[in-house]
Amino acid sequence: MTRLIPGSVTAYPPAGGYQLQEPIGYWNGLAIIAAIGALVAVGVAADGTRRAARAFAAGTLPLLLSALYLTFSRGGWLALAAGICVAVLITRRRLHLLAVGAACMLTPAAAIWFAAGQPSLTHESSSLAAARSAGWKFAVVLVLCSLAAAAIG
Numbered sequence: 104m105t106r107l108i109p110g111s112v113t114a115y116p117p118a119g120g121y122q123l124q125e126p127i128g129y130w131n132g133l134a135i136i137a138a139i140g141a142l143v144a145v146g147v148a149a150d151g152t153r154r155a156a157r158a159f160a161a162g163t164l165p166l167l168l169s170a171l172y173l174t175f176s177r178g179g180w181l182a183l184a185a186g187i188c189v190a191v192l193i194t195r196r197r198l199h200l201l202a203v204g205a206a207c208m209l210t211p212a213a214a215i216w217f218a219a220g221q222p223s224l225t226h227e228s229s230s231l232a233a234a235r236s237a238g239w240k241f242a243v244v245l246v247l248c249s250l251a252a253a254a255i256g
Contacts (some may be wrong), residue, residue, distance in 0.1 A: 134179025137171040142186040144239040148256045149203035150196070161207045161256025165248035168211035169218055173225075218242045
């Protein structure tokens with residue numbers, strides 16, 4: 104929330120560092136939760152029994168992976184990579200999981216690319232006004248990416 108609506112925070116930039124860390128309070132903890140959520144979402148998108156569940160799961164990926172990116176946690180990305188490797192190793196439908204996973208990664212990649220291009224979301228020296236403006240733009244991009252991901256799912 105601190106990146107989408109920066110004016111809602113009490114101190115800006117955040118006192119604990121510029122990494123996204125709320126509501127957990129620790130960026131590596133948030134990164135691990137986002138990585139686990141992304142792994143579960145890809146699993147449900149690939150093997151969910153209901154179309155609505157698959158679409159909803161795919162639609163959460165832009166939010167989860169953007170949050171993972173904004174934590175700036177290398178450990179979170181390593182956990183995600185390890186989880187993908189384990190999932191591919193233990194599933195019987197490897198090619199299906201990889202195909203669905205690849206299709207579902209298009210919209211999160213677009214959201215992350217947008218966030219990376221917004222220095223006021225990724226650099227500590229940004230003003231509150233610049234961060235607020237970029238945060239609202241990023242919120243719109245996330246909604247559009249989530250809708251597109253749900254359609255793909």
